[in-house]
Amino acid sequence: MGRVTVRERVLRIREGVEAERVDTLVVEEPLEIRLDGSPLSITMRTPGSDFDLAAGFLVSEGVVSEGSQVTAIRYCAGATEDGSNTYNVLDVSLAPGVPLPDTSLERNFYTSSSCGLCGKASLDAVRTKARWPVADDGLRIDVPTLTGLPDRLREAQRVFDRTGGLHAAGLFTAAGELLALREDVGRHNAVDKLVGWALRSGRLPLRETVLMVSGRASFELVQKAWMAGIPMMAAVSAPSSLAVELATEAGMTLVGFLRGSSMNVYSGRNRVLLERALTAPSAAPGVPRPPHR
Known part of the structure; x- marks a missing residue:
């Protein structure tokens, strides 16, 4: 497997003071999937986790949906002069x-910004490929558990601690248990x-799970x-309009700006349990609770 980080000498300037130091950088390299x-x-x-990346990409593209449909994943010989991998x-x-997928189609169709007609085409394409309702x-999931997910995600980011340059995606249960986490320079790769x-x-x-991402939705x-x-x-940041539209279409719950004790629920609010979050010790019995925001 290739290196995840590299060390580089940099000139650090803080409050006008210059100093030479060694910085740890996250590696970014191309991966060709055949x-x-x-x-x-x-x-x-x-x-890192390249086999998972390739398999997940095939799931996202609607090529496979079961592990048995993939018989092998292997590294190919590298293109270096000495023939090393x-x-x-x-x-x-x-x-x-x-x-096999139709390779004549634009492979990066979903990754491009969408609007108008192309946005509608994107929604239709996902609708026809999605295998599971x-x-x-x-x-x-209750609000206290939900608001604790960003900190749990951040605590598990080992490479981020050394570089500060990685996105993370974590899979959680409704009780807040972390099932798995992956990091990558690209949020879609994670x-x-x-x-x-x-x-x-x-x-x-992945029924009855919550996907937590470190960036935008x-x-x-x-x-x-x-x-x-x-x-x-x-997500800890904002969703796009088409993300909200797709989540609503799918019946998914989409939460954005999940920071501290705050969040915005853009779709599927029935999955977010508010009772514990709305309990305030100073509230008098019989007084209506203010709406949660």
Whole structure:
């Protein structure tokens, strides 16, 4: 496996004082994903959990939904002059009978910003590919547990502590238990690594789980959650309009600006239990509670 971090000498300036120091940087390198020998996609990623990344990408693209549909994932020989392995090319073998995707289509369609007609096309594409309904699950989570997820995610980010330059995606139970966490320079890669871990360990669909991400909630991340059967997604930053539209369409719960004791619930508010959060010691009996915001 390639390096996750590198050390570089930098000039540090603080309050006008200059000093030489060594800084730890997160590695960003291309990963080419091949499908039965044919090039499929290239993504910029942080090395690590590459097999999970490739498997999760295939789930997000609607190519596979069960671990048995992937028979092998292997690194290909690198392109270096001495023939050594760069760990930057993966080949995925599918089981007999699993149809190959149409590689004539634009592979990065979901990752581009969408609006108007293309936005509608994106929603229609995900709707037709999603294998598992998420609207009728039994997941419920109380506000105190939900507000504790960002800190639990941050505490588990080992590489971030050394670099400060990674996104994270964590999968939690309704009780706040961390099931798995993946880090990457790209937030979409972090989610793919998490979904790929679930595929390879036979956990799909990820019913009654919460996906917590360290950045914003984009259309692409909501799409990946829906494709994995995740009914609830929370982010520390803002969602996009199309992300909210897709979450509403899917019946997912989408929470944004989850910071401290505050959050915005944009869709699927029935899964968020407010009773404990609205209990105030100073409130007199019979006095209506103020609405939660």
